[in-house]
Amino acid sequence: MKPFYALLGVVVAAGAGWLVWASRTTPAAAPATSGPVPVAADGFRGYALGSDSAPVEVVEYADFQCPHCGEFAVLQLPTIRQQLIATGKVRWRLRDYPLGSFPWSRVSALAAQCAGEQGKFWPMADTLFLTQSQWGRSSRNPSGFFRDLARGLGLDRDKFDACLSSARYAGRIEASHQEGEARGVTGTPTFFVNGRPWPDEHNISSDRFKQVVDSVIAAQHKR
Amino acid sequence: MRSRQAIALLALIGFFIASYLWLYKIGAIGVLKCGSGACEAVQTSPWAVLLGVPVALYGVVGYAVLFLVALVGAQPAFARRRAPTVLLAALASGGLIFTLYLTYLELAVIHALCRWCVGSAVVITVIWVVSLFGLKTWGAGGVGVARADRLPVSLPPP
Numbered sequence: 001m002k003p004f005y006a007l008l009g010v011v012v013a014a015g016a017g018w019l020v021w022a023s024r025t026t027p028a029a030a031p032a033t034s035g036p037v038p039v040a041a042d043g044f045r046g047y048a049l050g051s052d053s054a055p056v057e058v059v060e061y062a063d064f065q066c067p068h069c070g071e072f073a074v075l076q077l078p079t080i081r082q083q084l085i086a087t088g089k090v091r092w093r094l095r096d097y098p099l100g101s102f103p104w105s106r107v108s109a110l111a112a113q114c115a116g117e118q119g120k121f122w123p124m125a126d127t128l129f130l131t132q133s134q135w136g137r138s139s140r141n142p143s144g145f146f147r148d149l150a151r152g153l154g155l156d157r158d159k160f161d162a163c164l165s166s167a168r169y170a171g172r173i174e175a176s177h178q179e180g181e182a183r184g185v186t187g188t189p190t191f192f193v194n195g196r197p198w199p200d201e202h203n204i205s206s207d208r209f210k211q212v213v214d215s216v217i218a219a220q221h222k223r
Numbered sequence: 224m225r226s227r228q229a230i231a232l233l234a235l236i237g238f239f240i241a242s243y244l245w246l247y248k249i250g251a252i253g254v255l256k257c258g259s260g261a262c263e264a265v266q267t268s269p270w271a272v273l274l275g276v277p278v279a280l281y282g283v284v285g286y287a288v289l290f291l292v293a294l295v296g297a298q299p300a301f302a303r304r305r306a307p308t309v310l311l312a313a314l315a316s317g318g319l320i321f322t323l324y325l326t327y328l329e330l331a332v333i334h335a336l337c338r339w340c341v342g343s344a345v346v347i348t349v350i351w352v353v354s355l356f357g358l359k360t361w362g363a364g365g366v367g368v369a370r371a372d373r374l375p376v377s378l379p380p381p
Contacts, residue, residue: 004228015239
């Protein structure tokens with residue numbers, strides 16, 4: 001029995017040491033905040049698509065480097081735009097929630113904000129998601145790639161460069177992240193429909209969105 | 224006894240793997256050492272949470288239970304009891320089924336394979352095989368060994 005317990009001791013020591021080492025060498029992002037939902041210093045609440053008078057607002061917390069966000073943006077969002085946003089049923093608000101586990105989450109969020117400064121947030125957001133596999137797996141900072149994207153979208157490259165290199169909107173992005181944490185967001189994409197958490201965590205298809213939005217609108221009409 | 228000891232050791236390894244993923248999920252660890260983005264893709268997916276509880280926590284609890292049952296079963300007082308062997312086989316089978324479901328999600332739904340999840344899948348599969356082996360040898364020879372133990376060490380002189 002003695003060798004067995006010695007072996008158990010070795011495994012416990014190695015395992016515990018490994019966990020402690022992992023938590024110290026890759027510390028987590030800033031802890032979740034409590035209390036009131038933080039707001040960016042400039043009062044910015046995220047870019048929105050769709051009519052201001054839409055009966056339903058969907059808020060999406062997303063990370064441009066998150067593969068699921070990319071998959072959702074490429075496969076589901078075009079149909080949602082066509083069926084729900086263009087028809088005036090939904091106003092879609094995109095909030096940054098950089099995950100901390102991806103190296104280029106924040107710089108990609110900055111690229112989108114800097115494009116937004118020149119009125120091209122959504123084209124840049126779409127392009128970032130579409131090209132995610134090209135820059136997301138890179139071990140080098142993809143800022144140069146983002147500059148090329150900006151040029152391709154017809155942005156003023158000097159202005160974009162100045163914005164990106166000065167991290168002009170880092171405060172906005174952090175405020176958005178803190179807002180997400182305060183609302184209980186732990187992963188991406190996370191959705192809120194008229195302020196309520198998305199009811200079906202395992203189904204974020206465009207069909208399910210149509211179903212949920214239609215039921216919310218039907219409930220509004222009954223009142 | 225040997226199979227229970229082996230399961231205790233394997234369950235302990237599985238416990239640390241699951242703990243690592245769980246600590247990442249609750250934010251105590253910032254970045255998963257994975258070698259690719261696949262672990263983050265899996266761990267940040269909607270399927271990383273089941274009934275409001277991180278899937279990794281099910282692993283932590285499951286491995287802890289397996290470890291405790293195996294450890295208790297490995298004590299001399301329980302060596303001749305069949306219940307721990309049966310319980311370990313049942314727990315390992317449940318764990319294996321759950322792991323198969325999670326691996327299916329990774330391959331067919333999430334389209335990303337987390338290396339740590341694969342590690343855990345290997346551990347639970349080996350535990351399952353060892354538990355079945357323990358069950359089989361118990362039926363075939365375990366009881367016999369116990370009976371042989373009761374025989375006098377040396378025959379009395381004629």
